[in-house]
Amino acid sequence: MTRALNMKDAINEALRQAMESDERVVLLGEDIAGGAGRDDAYPEAADAWGGPFGVTKGLLPLFGRRRVIDTAIAETGFIGASIGMALAGLRPVAEIMYVDFLGTSFDQLLNQAAKLRYVYGGKMSVPMVVRTVTGAGFRAAAEHSQTLYSLFTHVPGLKVVAPAFPDDAKGLLLSAIDDPDPVIFMEHKRLYMRTGDVPVEAKRVPLGQARICRQGSDVTIVGIQKMVHTALDAANLLATDGIEAEVIDPRTYSPLDSDAILNSVGQTHRLVVVDESYPRCSLASDIAALVAEHGFSDLRAPIRRVTAPHTPVPFSPVLEDAFVPQPADVSAAVHELMKL
Amino acid sequence: MEQLDRATLFDLWTRMVRIRRFEERISELKAADVLPGYTHTYSGEEAVACGVIPLLLGDDWITSTYRNHGHAIARGVPLAAIASEVYGKADGICGGKGGSMHAVDQSLRIIGGMGIVAGGLPIATGAAFASAFLGGTQVAVAFFGDGAVHQGAWHEALDFAAMFRAPVLFVCENNLYAEATAVDYHLRCQSVAEMAGPYGIKAATVDGMNLFEVRSVAVEAIDRARRGGGPFLLEAKTYRYGGQYEGDTQTYKPPKEVEYWRARDPLLAFREKVISGGEVTADSLDEIDTEVRAEIDGAFRHAEEAEWPELTSLVTDVYTTYPEETPTR
Numbered sequence: 001m002t003r004a005l006n007m008k009d010a011i012n013e014a015l016r017q018a019m020e021s022d023e024r025v026v027l028l029g030e031d032i033a034g035g036a037g038r039d040d041a042y043p044e045a046a047d048a049w050g051g052p053f054g055v056t057k058g059l060l061p062l063f064g065r066r067r068v069i070d071t072a073i074a075e076t077g078f079i080g081a082s083i084g085m086a087l088a089g090l091r092p093v094a095e096i097m098y099v100d101f102l103g104t105s106f107d108q109l110l111n112q113a114a115k116l117r118y119v120y121g122g123k124m125s126v127p128m129v130v131r132t133v134t135g136a137g138f139r140a141a142a143e144h145s146q147t148l149y150s151l152f153t154h155v156p157g158l159k160v161v162a163p164a165f166p167d168d169a170k171g172l173l174l175s176a177i178d179d180p181d182p183v184i185f186m187e188h189k190r191l192y193m194r195t196g197d198v199p200v201e202a203k204r205v206p207l208g209q210a211r212i213c214r215q216g217s218d219v220t221i222v223g224i225q226k227m228v229h230t231a232l233d234a235a236n237l238l239a240t241d242g243i244e245a246e247v248i249d250p251r252t253y254s255p256l257d258s259d260a261i262l263n264s265v266g267q268t269h270r271l272v273v274v275d276e277s278y279p280r281c282s283l284a285s286d287i288a289a290l291v292a293e294h295g296f297s298d299l300r301a302p303i304r305r306v307t308a309p310h311t312p313v314p315f316s317p318v319l320e321d322a323f324v325p326q327p328a329d330v331s332a333a334v335h336e337l338m339k340l
Numbered sequence: 341m342e343q344l345d346r347a348t349l350f351d352l353w354t355r356m357v358r359i360r361r362f363e364e365r366i367s368e369l370k371a372a373d374v375l376p377g378y379t380h381t382y383s384g385e386e387a388v389a390c391g392v393i394p395l396l397l398g399d400d401w402i403t404s405t406y407r408n409h410g411h412a413i414a415r416g417v418p419l420a421a422i423a424s425e426v427y428g429k430a431d432g433i434c435g436g437k438g439g440s441m442h443a444v445d446q447s448l449r450i451i452g453g454m455g456i457v458a459g460g461l462p463i464a465t466g467a468a469f470a471s472a473f474l475g476g477t478q479v480a481v482a483f484f485g486d487g488a489v490h491q492g493a494w495h496e497a498l499d500f501a502a503m504f505r506a507p508v509l510f511v512c513e514n515n516l517y518a519e520a521t522a523v524d525y526h527l528r529c530q531s532v533a534e535m536a537g538p539y540g541i542k543a544a545t546v547d548g549m550n551l552f553e554v555r556s557v558a559v560e561a562i563d564r565a566r567r568g569g570g571p572f573l574l575e576a577k578t579y580r581y582g583g584q585y586e587g588d589t590q591t592y593k594p595p596k597e598v599e600y601w602r603a604r605d606p607l608l609a610f611r612e613k614v615i616s617g618g619e620v621t622a623d624s625l626d627e628i629d630t631e632v633r634a635e636i637d638g639a640f641r642h643a644e645e646a647e648w649p650e651l652t653s654l655v656t657d658v659y660t661t662y663p664e665e666t667p668t669r
Contacts, residue, residue, distance in 0.1 A: 317648075
């Protein structure tokens, strides 16, 4: 059974169901409830925020401060503590308020969480999830708007998940919490209010399986998180010109469903990758390299990457709108390929 | 305590009122959904910026935070340039690239309104270090909130400053909240000031609602740093009238607490003190307030009418120099 939920509520439901079914699941982060230090004497203060976007709101009354832990503004501390908690038998789900803030805790992820299993010969595993918020479109400027998918995908030992639809957000988060390895779970701030049908039950979506969002025979468009929707909008534009695009959402970047992309390009013979990130060493580049290496003989035209420019995210609304790839940019790229 | 002449008192009052009226306008415009992005207002904390910044010389350094309008205004960044930046207009102080969280001016030696908590502490320390290294007498001031003391950057900045006796003044604006979390929960020692001791850094806690108290400690700390005495930590106990950001409903603040702090308003306290001391009249302060309101109107009218940035500016300013790397074939 399903019903319409927005992505924010779908994530909240996944967390609630995971916490209900497994006592070991604990949440920690900055103001994931809010009101700590006041709600003992002033109960109205409790759960003031539920995180900056209200994603975790309502979990404090259900599970209490023992399992919904407001930390200090100390990312290195609580990400590192999550590693230790995971090693000692808990299932921590940490929230980094914006992916940009992962910079302050990167050592614990890059050199500890990601490496422990390998360095110690497969004797350890670190079952932790780091939920974090990505993306431009909030006029939040250079330090609150990045995506940084490739930074984490680059690191062996980390798994990287970035849903574009509410049902995937729920199903993938449940899988991420089950997963024995550290998972970076990325939530795009501009997708939180997007609704879709979401299963009522705790239905898992496995990591490493792409979603074919639209079928088409003329060109494959791979969208990265929010750009899946940009790709779908572009596909609608292209359909009015008689061009049928297949739109693929990889859903997880590590592991990556290489076959889904290569099989599609085998049918369409053309590839466009749309990524809101900076272009250099991006997911767009990674997927382009995959197809250049393993699908070269299928291609009838060069691969095109449609990305943001190699520049930080600007504040000014007019500049930020120009920074983020638009459907018209994608359809223009496809039209160019169709001429070749 | 030093005796301040009338001109100085008027100057300090002007700066505090400018900040308050500017931030009131920001709140109104944000509530009306006119302004883009995140804004963090400084109302309630004016006595801290205005107790410290006017003591600095033109070539001293400042680092600020995302709650930076107060520091920028106290330092004399033109109101219209800040207002334009908050809108994202071309003639904003950063050309519209930074917005409210980064609306500071390097030409006035404010080297950052950092979007990341505690991001400015090591940078101010480095600027202070460079001044001493180059044989100068400039000092640096790093403003930060109580939430910042949990960051590694805080620890490592204090460590560096103490080790190399950098002439830096760390100013903690302890406004009782790290976002929506109360300081009595997130800090288990009595004060931020007492955290400085183990680093070998001198510190003091002052009433951050009282400009004169902030100023009297800052005068000595700055003078001491300038003479090679090393870093100092000034903790100013203050209160954030607005939310963590504009739009924060602040349900975590008990009404009685808000009442208590509002009654200790830094502008009100300043006003009562200077009037009762007979130095200035209420009318003269009100006159300044009226002038400031007109200034604010002008600044925001300017910002509304200003041009948007050219789209070509999207890709400029990423590097100082960079060769063309677009493939030519």
